[in-house]
Amino acid sequence: MSQTGYLETADTLDSRQFYLAVKKLADSLNYGTDRSPFLGSGIEYVQSRQYQIGDPIRAIDWRVTARTGKIFVKEFEAPKSMPCYLLVDTSASMTISSQRRSKYATAIHIAGGLAFACLDRVSPVGVLGVGSRDFRIQPSLSKHQVMEWLHRLRHFRYDETTTLPKRVSELSSSLKSKALVIVLSDLHAPDGVTALKLLAQAHDVVVLQMRDPVERELTGVGFFRGREAETGREFISHGSRHWLQQEVLEQQLKRAGIDHRLVSIEQPFAHSLRSFFESRDLLGRGAR
Numbered sequence: 001m002s003q004t005g006y007l008e009t010a011d012t013l014d015s016r017q018f019y020l021a022v023k024k025l026a027d028s029l030n031y032g033t034d035r036s037p038f039l040g041s042g043i044e045y046v047q048s049r050q051y052q053i054g055d056p057i058r059a060i061d062w063r064v065t066a067r068t069g070k071i072f073v074k075e076f077e078a079p080k081s082m083p084c085y086l087l088v089d090t091s092a093s094m095t096i097s098s099q100r101r102s103k104y105a106t107a108i109h110i111a112g113g114l115a116f117a118c119l120d121r122v123s124p125v126g127v128l129g130v131g132s133r134d135f136r137i138q139p140s141l142s143k144h145q146v147m148e149w150l151h152r153l154r155h156f157r158y159d160e161t162t163t164l165p166k167r168v169s170e171l172s173s174s175l176k177s178k179a180l181v182i183v184l185s186d187l188h189a190p191d192g193v194t195a196l197k198l199l200a201q202a203h204d205v206v207v208l209q210m211r212d213p214v215e216r217e218l219t220g221v222g223f224f225r226g227r228e229a230e231t232g233r234e235f236i237s238h239g240s241r242h243w244l245q246q247e248v249l250e251q252q253l254k255r256a257g258i259d260h261r262l263v264s265i266e267q268p269f270a271h272s273l274r275s276f277f278e279s280r281d282l283l284g285r286g287a288r
Helices: 015-030 062-068 101-122 143-153 163-176 194-200 215-216 239-255 270-282
Strands: 045-050 073-074 084-088 124-128 137-140 180-185 204-211 223-227 236-239 259-264
Touching: 015 101, 015 143, 015 270, 062 137, 062 180, 062 270, 073 180, 084 163, 084 239, 101 124, 101 143, 101 180, 101 204, 101 270, 124 143, 124 163, 137 143, 163 180, 163 194, 194 239, 204 215, 204 239
Parallel strands: 084 124, 084 180, 180 204, 204 259
Antiparallel strands: 045 073, 124 137, 223 236
């Protein structure tokens, strides 16, 4: 442990390798999509008008020009750039792992890919930590700033408690216009879903739920004894209860209009995430 009390994540990549990894994920998320799953519909056609001296040739509306015999050009709305906030769970339950790469390291990797994908589509991106440390970066279009906060987040502590409900409420009260909020968490926070449901009433909310394979294997087992990573509190539970809790959680998110994706950290996730965000775009949900 360093003097600041922080440890490196389980991610063993050096700075350059990490940058290449998140850029590769960003390219995968953007590949083959003309419309951004993070923005609204971008530059939108408004109307056609007669050509005026100085108008660019590439703006000519050839259909209207051919029909009328006069030169017309297309007019467009200014690009829409809905800000994106990444809420990254930095609490202890994210760092305990049965795999080489923890839920936390996976979340940071995905956050980096999403951030660069947003910037590629000219959408400002910010980040908010939902652990006990105060970590807030306002949305910007700076790639340098993104890399700075990503490297800061690659360090973690094993004793952070979750603050998801509190941070979500704080963010909700501070937003002045509609935003896209992407939560990367294992959702082990009591009342976290309630706070997200309230946020979704005014904003576009997506939840990427990180899951360790051990958590999946609890489904169907009998009674077991456990201990919360963040509080140290011991408890006794049952595998069927674990399954029911997950099912209820997914139903609650769906009813609130929150798009939810379960990310199993032992499996490749780039393709499934791209399909997930593409489906949001095709359904018109990314531009709500």
